[in-house]
Amino acid sequence: MATDNYKSLDFYTSRIGQIKDGFSKFNEKENFYFTYNKNGRVYLISEDYTTEKGRDNGIESVKKNMKDNTRFVKKSNNSGKHFFSLRAGNNQEIARSTYFNSANDLDAAISGISTGSWITSDSVKGAAGAAAAAGAVTKLSSDKKYEKKDKPVERTEKKVHKVEKKVERKIEKKVEKKVERKIEKAAATSSSSGSTRKATERTVRGADVKTSGGGFKWWWLLPFLLIPILFFGLRSCGACGDAGAAAGAMKDKVSETASNVADKVDETATAAATAAADAARQAEEAAAKLAADTKLKADQAARAAKEEAQRQANYFNGNKSTGY
Numbered sequence: 001m002a003t004d005n006y007k008s009l010d011f012y013t014s015r016i017g018q019i020k021d022g023f024s025k026f027n028e029k030e031n032f033y034f035t036y037n038k039n040g041r042v043y044l045i046s047e048d049y050t051t052e053k054g055r056d057n058g059i060e061s062v063k064k065n066m067k068d069n070t071r072f073v074k075k076s077n078n079s080g081k082h083f084f085s086l087r088a089g090n091n092q093e094i095a096r097s098t099y100f101n102s103a104n105d106l107d108a109a110i111s112g113i114s115t116g117s118w119i120t121s122d123s124v125k126g127a128a129g130a131a132a133a134a135g136a137v138t139k140l141s142s143d144k145k146y147e148k149k150d151k152p153v154e155r156t157e158k159k160v161h162k163v164e165k166k167v168e169r170k171i172e173k174k175v176e177k178k179v180e181r182k183i184e185k186a187a188a189t190s191s192s193s194g195s196t197r198k199a200t201e202r203t204v205r206g207a208d209v210k211t212s213g214g215g216f217k218w219w220w221l222l223p224f225l226l227i228p229i230l231f232f233g234l235r236s237c238g239a240c241g242d243a244g245a246a247a248g249a250m251k252d253k254v255s256e257t258a259s260n261v262a263d264k265v266d267e268t269a270t271a272a273a274t275a276a277a278d279a280a281r282q283a284e285e286a287a288a289k290l291a292a293d294t295k296l297k298a299d300q301a302a303r304a305a306k307e308e309a310q311r312q313a314n315y316f317n318g319n320k321s322t323g324y
Contacts, residue, residue, distance in 0.1 A: 007045070034055055065088055071087050183280065183283065
């Protein structure tokens with residue numbers, strides 16, 4: 001560069017011609033200049049170069065260093081206007097920005113130039129832009145943009161919460177139904193055993209009644225049988241003794257059978273109760289296992305959904321710290 005000399009903004013904006021990759025090149029008399037433009041606004045201006053090749057080398061240096069945030073030096077003038085100086089690796093100034101009304105606008109411009117991501121703002125006025133872009137620039141508040149980026153993340157988190165609730169309800173319903181079926185089956189088994197025992201007891205009681213009360217219904221025949229009994233008394237006394245013994249043996253046999261039947265009923269009832277208890281225990285174990293397996297799957301699904309939500313959050317947040 002020949003001198004440390006920047007022209008007025010009007011000097012640059014009135015001479016902007018064809019723009020390529022954001023840069024516009026022009027010459028005035030024997031000196032050569034460039035500007036860097038974006039969204040109809042001039043952001044960077046150059047000093048004067050004595051040769052066209054020097055000016056082109058300056059553009060290449062700007063392209064290289066504008067991607068590094070450390071190359072921007074922020075400044076302000078006595079009027080409270082903010083601007084920055086873009087410097088090369090040797091700390092030599094290679095371009096200077098136009099003026100900004102606030103430090104936020106200045107930071108936004110640096111971020112846009114270094115990252116290539118741009119937003120528009122009311123505070124970035126067309127007075128500093130090209131003549132073709134004169135007029136108000138549509139405002140998009142960075143806070144609103146962040147809000148729009150956050151909405152997909154919030155919707156994803158709500159979906160994850162709904163999935164968790166739905167899985168929990170399904171687990172509860174499946175466990176309740178399975179436990180109810182097991183309990184009903186055990187109750188049916190126990191009820192059947194109780195009915196069998198009651199029927200057996202009724203049979204045994206009926207047998208006792210028939211055995212103990214059958215002979216006394218013939219009492220009115222005794223007077224007619226008295227004479228034959230007395231006549232054959234001496235001869236048949238031994239036979240009578242045998243008949244009495246047989247009747248006693250029969251009664252003992254019936255009692256023994258009844259006792260055996262009662263024991264069998266008790267054994268059957270005990271076995272049924274044991275089976276019912278085992279069935280209930282198995283039902284509880286199965287229900288617990290089902291609940292544990294389903295909860296594990298639900299936890300895995302919820303964890304995957306949360307990871308996806310976090311991934312989307314990271315994606316949508318983008319370069320939030322830069323203002324974009």
